[in-house]
Amino acid sequence: MASTSRLLFASSFSHPSLSITTGSDATRDLWLKNRKVPKEHCSKISMQHNWKHSYKCIDGGSTRDKSRGKFYINATSSQSHESQPQSFWKSTKDIMHTLQKFVMSYYLITMLMSIISSSLLAVENLSDISPKFFVGLLKFIIPITFMYFYAVGINQVTDLEIDKINKPYRPLASGKISYKTGVIFTISCSVMSFGLAWMTRSKPLLWCLILYFAAITCYSINLPLLRWKKSTILTLISNIPSMLLTSNVAPFLHMKTYVLKKTTIFPRPIVFTIAVMSFYYLVIMLLKDIPDIEGDKAAGLQTLSVRLGPKRVFWLCVSLLEMAYGIAVIMGATSPFLWSKFFTVLAHSIMAFVFYYRANSVDPEIKDVSQSFYMFIFQMMT
Template structure:
């Protein structure tokens, strides 16, 4: 019996692998893993190069992929290059202005709400449906303006992607065409008339503002600039979203409320100031192009203080409307908030070096911050 047990244990049907067979198996698994890893890296490299060439017009990436065996080098290169592309697109789209667009639309949409029950998933879906097509139209307007103004921007704004050749002319044209197609395509699918008419107005007037064709290129004249820009922005970013939310989403009759009247007046002044102020740092390039902006006609100092006076007047109107409010909380908040803003504006304006282009640009961004804040303050006006 002892010998039998020994025989059974010695003749197991599951033999142990020899060292040579173990090394062969392990080696084949490692080889397959390395092969799949290289295929994945090659795929990432191909996709990134394709995106880079589309944006940069077929030029070679500055930070090309390094054929190294370590994965972190490839990952780091992809990450840095992706950040570079995103930063380029951010400059192309004008992110500070896009924030204004989104805030204006959101703020005015809230004004259409009559009671808390209106704040529902339906409201947010309706808001999302309005913002996305408008964002595509925004990319069209800033894109078509940069395509036409490449030579001017090389003087005034050399950091812009088209002026600095970070984006090729063909790449910019493709972005503009795709944005226009997506904007109108989404609007037609959604079926909101306020949204569609707002997009049509932006397309017509802002194209007339930028394109250098007979009877167009309205940016040559300050009056035509204001007529094309201010009504367009006010309608598309304030009145249209209110109508969209009120009639299309919430299915309620249109009512021109006190809050909407306040928003219309205050935002009109802000849009006029922004339209005038943006030309102050661009005098050199505009002169060479033959544009007759108000900054060229009157000089930067006069236009600067004209803009400050208009904004102070805006805050004065806001204070008067606040004093006439039938609600005490609205009266106190509106008057105090706008009085503080008026003082901050005056203090900040007097600290600007009118001979410094950098100071002008910094103050221009400060005006946008005031506009961001105003989009919040209008919600408390009753």
């Protein structure tokens, strides 16, 4: 009776009982019978089998060890408190990972690399590369990155039904992020971008953000006279100039006039960059629609891939990019510097050969294959 009373006293502080970790029901019944535990308490008691093959009777917050005949108070409450920080960090990690998938894409790295290289073209001598240069570069990159997050977000928010067909793995299309959360996050990124640019007071940066915001909004928003992605011509008009502006022209002007305080002169390298990258951006905007034909047809978007078919658009893109490499080789050959002439001609000749070789192994009518080739274009750009 004393043993039973103590057991009932301990069980009054208990949490839900633990499950049986090892041992059979027959072993448990035999153990309870030898311990003379009343049947009405058996449902509250569970067994644990340790490595010495002895058993513990666990009734929530109390433990009785058969081999030692002593009671122990389980640290269930403390374990729960210890698991809370782990659960918090795990939830935070999941949220950050989902947001990363929502805003990050393959183009971000390419855009940042283009911004850095175009900014370096504004340097006239080694003394221009100073802490002031890197601070000015960050003042451009951070607002542009937030505006890029806006562009990615508004595209997913307005293309929710299309993404359920073409890209069901995206957080918004898969339901990992609610529609309301996506809208709030997207608007917040645009406000943050303009706010940082206003604090910077850089005219090239401000004009770049305004034009980029207008182009992306007109391209995505489904309002009268907008939703330019329905037309291939309007898609090219809204995207190619904005991509050239944000990745090449604006960072060059920002570093030249705002950071280095020098007169605006477009040297041969920046003209060469703009010419070649125009072909790249044109190919990207045409090629990106090939893997998305199914969803675009369902949404009624008359892209060039829908109208002409994937094969024609694919080989049109291949021809355009080979033409760009040809222009690069010609401009490199006319360079007054021998090292520039040698490097430019050799590098672009190799890239043209690799690109054409890879293109011949692609079947554009297979979605995964055309998507892989689309990613290969970005690898060549970086």
